[in-house]
Amino acid sequence: MRSRVSRLRTAVAVTSWALVVWAAQGCKAPDPADPNAPSGGGGSGTSGNVATSGNTTIPIGTVSNSAGFSMGLVGKSSSYYIHNSNDSTTFTTPCRVAASDTGAATNITCLAEVPEFDLYEEGLHLVLNVPTNMCVYAEWTPYYFYVSEPGDGPTALAYDIDKNGTLGLDTNSDGVIDQVNQINPVGARGFASITSGSPKCKYDYSAVTGKDLNANCCEGEYALTVRKWDPSADNGAGGKGAYQASTGTAKWGGKKSACLGGPAMDLGAKDEDGYPKINVYYVEGTGLNQTIDIAAPVNKSKSLANLYVANYFDPNDHALGFPISFAIPQTAVMMRGAYYDLLCTDRAREVRARIRLQVRQWDLYAEYLKKGSGNPEAGRGQAEPIPFQTFPEDDFIDWFYTGNLYPNIF
Secondary structure (H helix, E strand, C coil), X not given: CCCHHHHHHHHHHHHHHHHHHHHHCCCCCCCCCCCCCCCCCCEEXXXXXXXXXXXXXXXXCCCCCCCCEEEEEXXXXXXXXXXXXXXXXXXXXXXXXXXXXXXXXXXXXXXXXXXXXXXXXXXXXXEEEECCCCCCEEEEECCCEECCCCEECCCEEEEEECCCCCEEECCCCCCCCCEECCCECXXXXXXXXXXXXXXXXXXXXXXXXXXXXXXXXXXXXXXXXXXXXXXXXXXXXXXEEEEEEEEEEXXXXXXXXXXXXXXXXXXXXXXXXXXXXXXXXXXXXXXXXXXXXXXXXXHCCCCCHHHHCCCCCCHHHCCCCCCHHHECCCCCCECHHHCEEEEEECCCCCEEEEEEEEEEEECCHHHHCCHHHCCCCCCCCCECCCCCCCCECCCCCCHHHHCCCCHHHC
């Protein structure tokens, strides 16, 4: 059986080829008038001035108390479903917390179900509704994740520059490097090396090409000791030529936040460290009704494709119970940004209601039409039937394929 890594590489390669062919042929996403598009409860559309959530509607641009604390979807192409995740069959239960709800009913997870090519071409269009009678403040945090692994660089390192100007370690101090581009201490070697004549941290991807991210994500300072060969120095044995040491401090020069990707990095302000700020709205007595447009991956991503928007994951696919990209670096703690997160609080920031949204892509449209009885991943690892066997059925990678790795590694 092939490893997840090899499956991902295959999927990426085939997907890229297929999309290039479709683009060259001038083909488009499915026609918005597709007669097979789902209708009734669960679908979302642009009919009138409403979005839909489960089998209910939410006004667009007008606060609705009857719609409760809720999320809805507006789709430009075939209809999408959005529903409370407890409804795994009909997809008709709204993504909504009512003012009268208590206990577990005030803390819900919702799913947006979207055919994968629709998601790639159209992105996502959310409607947030906060009624006038529930919250004093509303907090909105879009989804974000680490594209590549960030981290802290070593706090100390040392290397030599020999008589030939070569960098590395001269273990017998004879003036000739015998471990080229190597550094001390030994414990730092897995995290830094000499590259192009200077120290480089493993979390510095600024020289990476052909990926979604080429940034320096290495933080911290380090004490630097450099021994440089001096041909005129007394070597202590009656001859000339010895190393002269100099010490100092330097910074790795990056920020962990530079490795972040996803809608939150494009939709709002950042703090001084480069992390997305929580969007806070004072809504007492006025409420909030806002449309959030999530960019289409076709316009945003080189290799991440739908991962830019689709944050759904199966805990069984990941050692942490969620993708490592969703973790606070070097911990097993999930970030708030793993979800599209809408929070309702009082004046002391005590939480009254919360909605966390996951976006799930579907490989096959025929399965999507079945709603809860369908399989979103039915095309995983499969090719389309003859004569289109060169096209994959799962055209866009999801978080399953990353396993326990960061997506930008592929």
